[in-house]
Amino acid sequence: MSRRLVIPSVIVFVLATGFILFLSPHNVRRVQAGFLGLISPMLKGGSGMEKRYRDYREGLKNLEQLEEENKRLLVANKELSATNQTLRGLEAENNRLHKALEYRERALFKLTPARIIARDASTWYSKIVIDRGTSDGLKEDGDQAVLTEEGLVGKTTVVSEHSAEVVLISDEACRVAANVEGTREQGIVKGERASSGTSPSIGLNFLSKQANLKSGANIYTSGVGGVFPSGVLIGQVKEFKMRELDGHASIVPAVDLTTLEDVFVVVGDSK
Amino acid sequence: MIFFFLLLAAMFVALVAQHFIPPLPIVNARVLLMPVIMFYGALALPTPGMLVLAFCGGLMWDALHGQMIEGNVEIALGWSIVLYATLGALMGGFRPLFQRGRWEIHCLLSGVCTSMIVLAEYLMLTFRREPVVFVFNKDVWWRIGGAGLVAALLSPLFFFTLNYLAFLVGYDAQPDRNVKRPR
Numbered sequence: 001m002s003r004r005l006v007i008p009s010v011i012v013f014v015l016a017t018g019f020i021l022f023l024s025p026h027n028v029r030r031v032q033a034g035f036l037g038l039i040s041p042m043l044k045g046g047s048g049m050e051k052r053y054r055d056y057r058e059g060l061k062n063l064e065q066l067e068e069e070n071k072r073l074l075v076a077n078k079e080l081s082a083t084n085q086t087l088r089g090l091e092a093e094n095n096r097l098h099k100a101l102e103y104r105e106r107a108l109f110k111l112t113p114a115r116i117i118a119r120d121a122s123t124w125y126s127k128i129v130i131d132r133g134t135s136d137g138l139k140e141d142g143d144q145a146v147l148t149e150e151g152l153v154g155k156t157t158v159v160s161e162h163s164a165e166v167v168l169i170s171d172e173a174c175r176v177a178a179n180v181e182g183t184r185e186q187g188i189v190k191g192e193r194a195s196s197g198t199s200p201s202i203g204l205n206f207l208s209k210q211a212n213l214k215s216g217a218n219i220y221t222s223g224v225g226g227v228f229p230s231g232v233l234i235g236q237v238k239e240f241k242m243r244e245l246d247g248h249a250s251i252v253p254a255v256d257l258t259t260l261e262d263v264f265v266v267v268g269d270s271k
Numbered sequence: 272m273i274f275f276f277l278l279l280a281a282m283f284v285a286l287v288a289q290h291f292i293p294p295l296p297i298v299n300a301r302v303l304l305m306p307v308i309m310f311y312g313a314l315a316l317p318t319p320g321m322l323v324l325a326f327c328g329g330l331m332w333d334a335l336h337g338q339m340i341e342g343n344v345e346i347a348l349g350w351s352i353v354l355y356a357t358l359g360a361l362m363g364g365f366r367p368l369f370q371r372g373r374w375e376i377h378c379l380l381s382g383v384c385t386s387m388i389v390l391a392e393y394l395m396l397t398f399r400r401e402p403v404v405f406v407f408n409k410d411v412w413w414r415i416g417g418a419g420l421v422a423a424l425l426s427p428l429f430f431f432t433l434n435y436l437a438f439l440v441g442y443d444a445q446p447d448r449n450v451k452r453p454r
Contacts, residue, residue, distance in 0.1 A: 005318075006318045006319060009318065009323075010322065013323075013325075017352045020348055021350070029339055031348060032339065035331065035334035039286075046288075118290040121289035121303070122336040123389050124393060125336065125338055127338075141342065157339045171338075
């Protein structure tokens with residue numbers, strides 16, 4: 001039975017795969033946005049569970065620390081200490097949100113806050129998924145800057161109704177026009193291949209060979225290209241080296257891309 | 272048929288679950304669950320079933336992981352289908368051995384083929400992106416080999432779980448396990 005089916009199934013497989021392979025970029029985006037929309041409720045649910053588990057574990061860790069402290073200080077009231085610890089956690093969260101809200105209010109751009117619901121599971125890409133989509137004012141064809149109060153994060157690519165993919169500045173495919181504070185030097189920031197791990201490395205390319213940048217110099221977006229607004233901090237120079245044709249600077253990102261939880265999407269000017 | 276749909280559902284769940292597993296510390300290799308299930312299907316199902324599984328798996332993978340940059344598709348949607356079907360066909364060659372009850376076939380091949388997927392992704396990206404420079408340092412090799420190693424270590428768990436599921440729905444993935452080989 002199945003032997004008779006092999007040849008027809010191979011023919012159908014080749015035709016269907018050929019059809020998929022030759023889809024136009026517009027249709028590919030629609031397929032990707034549709035699939036992202038399909039799985040985003042699961043990603044949101046999973047992200048919520050992950051956060052609860054992490055909070056629970058952190059809570060346990062704090063309790064252990066408190067117990068040690070209690071033993072050392074011979075304080076009897078463990079319950080009260082635990083309550084205080086919980087309140088400290090809430091205060092820290094409140095401070096973080098307050099800081100984010102202040103940034104949103106003073107920013108020159110119109111920002112939409114978003115929460116990260118997943119990180120890409122592929123080996124070579126640096127992407128995250130956020131819980132905002134076209135229904136929250138994001139553009140369907142992407143290319144909107146994503147940042148935090150600390151600096152630049154990346155830009156949107158595939159956008160579904162309630163979620164969107166963001167390619168991080170540590171990905172080689174995300175290129176940002178940048179300039180160096182206090183100099184006339186301009187270049188292109190991009191991630192390095194195979195740098196999507198726990199310590200992403202990014203570099204500023206096409207600098208002049210005479211640039212001789214000092215370690216710690218700030219790198220800002222120049223606004224060239226129209227995707228990223230100008231003046232957003234990207235990171236600090238770690239090391240400058242001359243290459244055959246240009247100068248290259250290794251950069252420490254201003255934002256810790258590995259522990260990021262909340263971001264803002266630039267959806268327009270504030271005026 | 273029921274087992275086929277169970278495998279398909281398991282692949283979908285694995286694809287979503289992968290997002291919540293961080294990369295391995297130090298080596299930065301990803302834990303890829305979906306290919307392990309796909310490769311079990313390649314050994315347990317006849318060729319038409321394997322092809323449908325490869326088609327659905329590859330399409331889901333590309334739909335979720337494919338990169339769109341400035342309105343252009345970096346690697347064509349559907350290339351993973353071709354890759355999965357090729358590796359599935361390769362594994363299909365070992366199917367008679369698998370059907371005789373050799374579970375370690377799935378374990379070994381899952382590891383090798385998962386590494387091949389990661390390597391193929393890297394080569395595709397390198398060819399696609401400028402400049403075409405092959406960087407094969409220790410970090411890159413660890414990511415490729417580490418993903419395969421993790422897949423090989425996890426595959427017995429998947430093998431026994433999926434075999435049990437097959438038993439529950441009345442599908443025998445290894446019908447010749449008790450057949451004595453003629454001397």
